[in-house]
Amino acid sequence: HRTAAVIPAAGRGLRLGPGAPKALRALSGTPMLVHAVRAMTRSRSVSLVVVVAPPDGADEVRRLLDEHTAPSETSDVLVVPGGETRQDSVRLGLAALPDDVDSVLVHDAARPLVPVETVDAVAAAVREGAPAVVPALPVADTVKEVRVRDDGGPEPVTGTPERSRLRAVQTPQGFELKVLAAAHAQVAREGDGATDDAGMVERLGVEVVVVPGHDEAFKVTRPLDLVLAEAVLARRRA
Numbered sequence: 001h002r003t004a005a006v007i008p009a010a011g012r013g014l015r016l017g018p019g020a021p022k023a024l025r026a027l028s029g030t031p032m033l034v035h036a037v038r039a040m041t042r043s044r045s046v047s048l049v050v051v052v053a054p055p056d057g058a059d060e061v062r063r064l065l066d067e068h069t070a071p072s073e074t075s076d077v078l079v080v081p082g083g084e085t086r087q088d089s090v091r092l093g094l095a096a097l098p099d100d101v102d103s104v105l106v107h108d109a110a111r112p113l114v115p116v117e118t119v120d121a122v123a124a125a126v127r128e129g130a131p132a133v134v135p136a137l138p139v140a141d142t143v144k145e146v147r148v149r150d151d152g153g154p155e156p157v158t159g160t161p162e163r164s165r166l167r168a169v170q171t172p173q174g175f176e177l178k179v180l181a182a183a184h185a186q187v188a189r190e191g192d193g194a195t196d197d198a199g200m201v202e203r204l205g206v207e208v209v210v211v212p213g214h215d216e217a218f219k220v221t222r223p224l225d226l227v228l229a230e231a232v233l234a235r236r237r238a
């Protein structure tokens with residue numbers, strides 16, 4: 001049994017504001033991507049990591065990884081160029097996996113601080129037979145569904161799902177490789193989007209299960225998230 005991790009890191013990070021691609025920005029002096037790679041290589045269940053770099057940034061990413069990590073840490077880290085959407089980037093990462101890989105963790109570079117325990121729990125659930133596994137947490141906010149308006153006017157609320165049944169999902173999401181590859185192939189054929197990999201697998205009719213997520217696996221999306229990430233790293237050093 002061999003598990004690989006694919007790290008989509010090809011996004012621009014528009015919501016974080018102007019600057020370098022999000023995955024290359026520093027968190028306490030180290031690129032976010034390097035934190036994310038370490039989170040994967042630290043897990044004993046992961047034997048290979050494929051980093052999906054910005055389309056024109058593969059060389060720079062390779063250099064950053066070599067500069068910030070010991071050779072032993074990166075010996076099994078491949079870097080491939082990504083695509084226009086996250087989905088394209090994940091598909092390109094999956095295409096780079098060798099034949100002997102049979103399960104895969106897909107982990108956003110934008111979740112640099114996921115604890116190794118969470119990575120291990122997802123990998124273990126896949127190894128024990130679940131075809132698709134997502135780490136998730138209960139949601140704190142009440143969530144409303146609205147009729148989206150593009151003219152800036154007030155959006156009418158159309159419903160309030162029962163909060164106790166909602167989960168906010170994180171990464172790494174773990175899959176039997178052939179299940180995720182089939183899901184990506186179907187989406188590529190039919191051309192419709194999904195905001196996470198598990199969502200695509202659900203459309204195949206394959207059951208996805210949830211394991212406990214972790215507060216520190218939050219996604220760095222907006223500027224305030226950088227403040228939280230720096231604080232988490234400072235607490236770890238203390």
Ligand code: CTP
Pocket residue numbers: 007008009010011012013014015016022023052082083084085086087089090108109110111219220221
């Ligand atoms: N991603 C990717 N390829 C893309 C778009 C996104 O590999 N074409 C990756 C990002 O690098 C990130 C993860 O998917 O690690 C989650 O995406 P998100 O948080 O939305 O990051 P960005 O797309 O970079 O940010 P934004 O949407 O604010 O531009």
Ligand code: MG
Pocket residue numbers: 011
């Ligand atoms: Mg995005």
